[in-house]
Amino acid sequence: MSTNTLSDPNADLEKLLTLRMPYGKYKGRALADLPGNYLQWFARQGFPAGEIGRLLALAYELDHNGLRDLLNPLRSSR
Numbered sequence: 001m002s003t004n005t006l007s008d009p010n011a012d013l014e015k016l017l018t019l020r021m022p023y024g025k026y027k028g029r030a031l032a033d034l035p036g037n038y039l040q041w042f043a044r045q046g047f048p049a050g051e052i053g054r055l056l057a058l059a060y061e062l063d064h065n066g067l068r069d070l071l072n073p074l075r076s077s078r
Contacts, residue, residue: 007054016059017074022052031055032071036063 016032026034039060047053047060062068 012058013074015055031059034059039063
């Protein structure tokens with residue numbers, strides 16, 4: 001029997017603000033602050049494997065659907 005671990009959506013939103021892009025043109029920038037065109041490029045090319053890819057896909061969805069403002073309460077509580 002296999003157990004799948006679901007990620008905590010609140011924790012994922014927090015990670016978007018705290019985790020930094022580990023490579024590329026925007027290395028060092030918080031995932032939440034990556035420009036939309038860069039996230040769109042990943043969406044076209046394919047997101048990397050693992051947690052970083054999952055979080056980049058989440059950042060893309062927030063940007064694509066105009067939901068980046070959902071991060072504002074988390075930003076202001078820091």
